[in-house]
Amino acid sequence: MARSICLLVAWLTCFFAVAESNIRPETINLYFTGRPPFIWRDDAGQMHGISYEIGEKVFKQAQLPYQWVKAPSARVQHYFVTDKQPLCLVNWIYTEERERYGRISLPTYQEHDYVGLVPVGDAANFSGHQIDALLNNPAMVVLFKEGYAYSTVLTNLLLNMRAAKADYRGDQAHNVRLIAERRANIAFFEQQELSLILKQQPDLVDKVAIIQFPELNTVPTTRHIICSKSVTEQQMLKMDQAIEQLKLISVSADN
Numbered sequence: 001m002a003r004s005i006c007l008l009v010a011w012l013t014c015f016f017a018v019a020e021s022n023i024r025p026e027t028i029n030l031y032f033t034g035r036p037p038f039i040w041r042d043d044a045g046q047m048h049g050i051s052y053e054i055g056e057k058v059f060k061q062a063q064l065p066y067q068w069v070k071a072p073s074a075r076v077q078h079y080f081v082t083d084k085q086p087l088c089l090v091n092w093i094y095t096e097e098r099e100r101y102g103r104i105s106l107p108t109y110q111e112h113d114y115v116g117l118v119p120v121g122d123a124a125n126f127s128g129h130q131i132d133a134l135l136n137n138p139a140m141v142v143l144f145k146e147g148y149a150y151s152t153v154l155t156n157l158l159l160n161m162r163a164a165k166a167d168y169r170g171d172q173a174h175n176v177r178l179i180a181e182r183r184a185n186i187a188f189f190e191q192q193e194l195s196l197i198l199k200q201q202p203d204l205v206d207k208v209a210i211i212q213f214p215e216l217n218t219v220p221t222t223r224h225i226i227c228s229k230s231v232t233e234q235q236m237l238k239m240d241q242a243i244e245q246l247k248l249i250s251v252s253a254d255n
Contacts, residue, residue, distance in 0.1 A: 027065045028231060029087040030055055031076045035172065037196045038091060041070060051091035051223075054108050054248060058090075058225065061242035064235055073147045080228055086235075088227040093149035103227045106240045107249045111221035112191040114151040116211040119182045123209035126186065131213045134186070135161035142166065143175050143184035151221040154188055173197045180207035188216075222249070 039049035140163035
């Protein structure tokens with residue numbers, strides 16, 4: 001009898017040891033919409049971009065299982081808010097709303113300056129003007145993309161402006177073309193993003209003008225890994241440790 005009990009205990013010990021070794025953390029879905037130069041997938045299926053490289057480095061360093069998943073921005077927002085799966089948005093801009101619904105990592109990237117873009121013939125109407133005065137003009141039409149976050153200062157201005165909003169559901173590259181076609185008075189872009197778009201669409205270079213608004217960039221705009229609350233605090237800690245080890249924010253700020 002005693003021998004049988006010992007054998008049973010030994011068998012149960014082995015069973016639970018094997019079962020525990022087979023437990024793996026649930027794969028974290030890294031959702032992206034496609035927004036060069038931050039992240040995109042080419043025709044051959046290869047991933048590229050600043051955010052893609054950051055995600056690869058951080059999740060490998062943190063030894064967390066992950067997979068990249070492309071989806072429209074509205075669907076990503078729905079998944080994030082409803083929190084039915086562990087997901088992260090790599091290198092997204094911090095907002096209070098995103099912090100309310102999810103978990104925020106340490107900064108992964110510091111944005112370049114934001115600028116305004118207007119039809120080339122209208123540049124004189126914008127140069128030398130304060131941005132808050134322009135955005136409080138009800139006759140002004142501002143082109144923007146719902147669901148995108150902009151610079152820290154600009155986000156607050158857009159939320160409270162009296163100017164009309166126009167969202168044609170296009171990506172930022174399409175919005176540059178809409179400004180060239182005079183479909184709105186002004187739109188805003190991160191400098192690095194705008195430079196890439198104009199390089200890819202050289203026919204638009206002579207049709208738009210870049211306007212500098214220094215007041216848009218008085219507060220640094222940082223990007224983070226923003227995760228649903230299904231991602232555990234322990235997993236977030238691993239990401240933060242990886243971000244610190246990789247020194248990501250200091251590298252991006254120098255670029």
